[in-house]
Amino acid sequence: MEEARAGARGTGVRGWRRGLLATLVASAVVVPLSAAARPEIPAPAPAVLGPLTAASLDEAYAANRANAAEASRMAAAHGDRHRASADRALATPARHFIAFDGRGDGRATEVVGDLAHADRVAVLVPGSDTSLDTFERFRAGAAALREELERQAPEGTRTAVVAWLGYRTPGTVSATVTTTGRAERAAPHLRDLVRRLHDITGPEAHVSLLCHSYGSVVCGRAAAGLDVDDIAIVGSPGTGADCVDGLRTPARVWAALGGDDWVANVPHVSAELLGTTVGFGTDPVSPAFGARVFAAGTGGHSDYFTPGSVSLANLARIVLGETSEVTRA
Template sequence: MGQASPPATGPQPPPRRGRRRPGRTRFRQALLTAATVVALTAAAHSTVPAPPPAGHAPPTAATLRSVYAANRANAAEAAAMAAAHGDVRRAAADRALAGRDLLAFDGRGPGRATEVLGEPRRADRIAVLVPGSDTSIDTYARFHRAAAALYDDLTRRAPAGTRVAVVAWLGYRTPATVSTTVTTTARADEAAPRLRALTGRLRALAPARARVSLLCHSYGSVVCGRAAHGLDADDIVLVGSPGTGARTVAGLRTHARVWAARGGGDWVAHVPHVRAGLLLATVGFGTDPVSPAFGARVFDAAGAGHSGYFTPGSAALANLARITLGEASEVTRA
């Protein structure tokens, strides 16, 4: 930073019309560049060929392995089609998914996938990760890393005899970070029924004693907020959340325990917490989830940045694992 200018000693002329401040100009240029990248990426997604999803009924304990096999084969076929089309990045992402356990896979457009780490048929504790904006098959590797970090931490912390599973749910078309869509609940409203259906299927697969916790990041917390009523979950955890669309926890109309955290390095702290009707859309997501007015159980995320809640060894990840394991008394509060 440069030296401060001396204070003005007299009336100053008004700024010239049409003059732009350098910082504001750079900010606008950055937004324009990001928006262009998002638009080009979306256009590229629409042209990558992929097979339709494998057709199968919702998985049961008896059919789970065959469902995994069908989705792996579908992802492998999508990888071959993407490679033939010349999209090396998508082919690599599809190929990686073809080696994993998938409850669902759709390689068309930005793509959707539901990956399972662990064994849900025997799990006592199940965490479902709900991602935020700009998550797609092309960026899936970072989402998988978050799920894997949580699974490793849960496995290490779980008491003897307690089995765990993590489900990484890219089950909706996430909005772009630089877009008008990310400021409304439209995508979340579309995703909510799918998320409720997923939790229902997990309940049918898992033992009756199993606890299901939803860990909802960024715009994913809007999805969880819209799905909360009728969602069969024990915990709903909001991290890096811009809001849920509800004023208070009571407004979510859920029997689940609702938790919230925001790291000290998270830029979402600067997002205005408003909700207003504009023409044909409602913009904003209401009350700050970590504020006393919202009423969530606020826990410590230390200095986590917006993408740092699942960093191995972090306070945020440790608390997410404790919540998933049902160890509420061990969760460190903010």
């Protein structure tokens, strides 16, 4: 009798998963009429820059600030006051961008800290709903991490944080957020960024990827062959790989999930449909995945970079290479 009940429960779970997978598949291949694209926001083409080196950073920063200022003027003339304000904030002298493109949803790569002399560099890879319109929220996490790094860093250690909005992120409520398509298109750009960072800092600098939410799918697609020391994924629906070995990286792979993160309720399923992968596979904090699972406290999906949080302290320890100090879940 007990075996029969267990079998029934197993059948129910499998049926539930099949039903949910069918829903994901349907949402991934049907383009809703309500998902019309936002009208294109006019902006200048990105500034033409030479090779990025430690010596050319200031020139790149100045060119990208000027580009952001012009983008603000064009957005204002177009009647988009929200984007005009966002671009204007990015054009202030305190901001340091090694890349900026104000067109459409926008792209931006901002440096917090002295990248030219850094020996520990963290690259933040964002998840869904990140664009120039929401960039300040993303940048706040990078600034909080830099402050934590400076607080924890041993004397003589120099740090920088790079907030990389180098791809068109999916909307949280959209068909694209259930597939790997955006991540596959983003991966080459992330690989290029890491190469350019080493051109600036030299090959001896330690680089870590900190990948949030859908950003962990991007990191999963880019991981193979990347010259990084650590990959830390937080609030992840999956990486697209079944296990750490599937990422094909020599880097240490870390994973964490906050106690109040709604991603814990996302089922870890994956299927191929018409050349597209729907769903992201194994839960990165599960033993089956094989990551180094660390404590993230009780926070929610947007709380991993909150000042004073357990997750931020552990992420800083990972970036600094203080792996024995990382508290485990």
